[in-house]
Amino acid sequence: MTKKTIFEQIKHKNSFLCLGLDPDVAKMPKHLLDGSDTPIYDFCKSIVDEVQHLCVAVKINTAFFEAYGVDGYTSLARIATYIKAHYPELFLIADAKRGDIGNTSLRYAAAFYDAMPFDAITIAPYMGKDSVEPFLSRQGKHAILLALTSNEGAADFQFQLSADTPLYQHVLRKSQEWKNASRLMYVVGATKADHLSEIRALVPNSFLLVPGVGAQGGSLLEVYKNGANAQVGLLVNSSRSILYASDGKNYPAAALAAATELQQQMAKLLNK
């Protein structure tokens, strides 16, 4: 999927919402756990079916599936396949934080682009150029590089100054020199919204995947004001506030209401 297609979807749906799937059995509606052999798949499917028209992207957190071993991995492949088959217009992201030497990154690209139908994968930048380029060599497939993350540990290394410039800015700048850099996107936590203007100046044409709005405390208005470009260039992720809007039988309606509220806030910003 190209950036142009994502932008068209944003205009069409009046939304730059990315639905995050982090299925946590402990927070899921209890009645789902009794009636099914595949409660995680069922839960994710029902949420996606309910809110897909309000989103332009879905981000699947692979850890929440891998935690359940082969069964979990099977659910991961199954939900990715279901989403791409039924809602091909959704930009499908594997939030997998992979990245390794070149010949190994090629295998991860095969895992997420061939064995599963993802459009993009999140990548840690520590190993540099040859760990990332294998994810960029295909038309319509994107690597989403960690730049500035929303967690506490972000402070440990991402702000280290080198020549008066923090590491995350070196990551942005350097990665723009890599082959097929036009297919790079970046993870920028919403809790770091005050850094978004600098980031946008460094990567004016790249989409930014922004987690941390809602549960983690980031402000949608700040993110939009500091981060939007002419093609919007933002995918704002919400996971918990939609998935766990209710743990009762009314959970699909509650998820719909939560997603609708976010989409309407986004529509207001887009139409200003």
Place this chain on the structure above:
Amino acid sequence: MTKKTIFEQIKHKNSFLCLGLDPDVAKMPKHLLDGSDTPIYDFCKSIVDEVQHLCVAVKINTAFFEAYGVDGYTSLARIATYIKAHYPELFLIADAKRGDIGNTSLRYAAAFYDAMPFDAITIAPYMGKDSVEPFLSRQGKHAILLALTSNEGAADFQFQLSADTPLYQHVLRKSQEWKNASRLMYVVGATKADHLSEIRALVPNSFLLVPGVGAQGGSLLEVYKNGANAQVGLLVNSSRSILYASDGKNYPAAALAAATELQQQMAKLLNK
């Protein structure tokens, strides 16, 4: 498994060899591809059975399994389970390069420590403390943090100077302050052997996982001279030179010969 147990195995086997399992169908003996539904599992199992007495650790590169989707992931879980059941004395490493915010890293820990029987997992440090600590909270389980990798892209960020100190040294120093840091190990490429003395000075008591001897050009003697501590503190990985010593029907014998040669070089160094 504790560091003490690993050291005892090193003395017992006169070896600090880590067998790397990066099963590549294109390089595997052709006759294995015809006769089996699970050639990757069969190949890995036969190699492990053949050389296990010469190794103290096995490092499984998860990408080479994930590339084949659910079937590949099933083989990953199956080979890990086989190794731990038959050779419990082998230190079993998932070379998975994971790492995410705390509640997600907890899930990856469950994936590799609970759903599969790994003793350790490799982790990218970019997201800092809370992305790593969930892998350190269990007795006998270890996180192996990327410090200085053997690939070309290592130059992009790992050598960035901050206060005259390269990033990889900040990673070593900072991570030693984290909770349960005694369970941290580090990845240091053998191609960077000239940096090993500095690294050893910063983390005198940590095991170092060293890939890159052999196919990638690192020298075992240099690695030992600069990197060994009183408990040896080294796990030197070899993948390709053992796995693909032959692509004919004699591949187990060829793998045995290649592993024996490495083990004997190690025995010489250990007994000097």
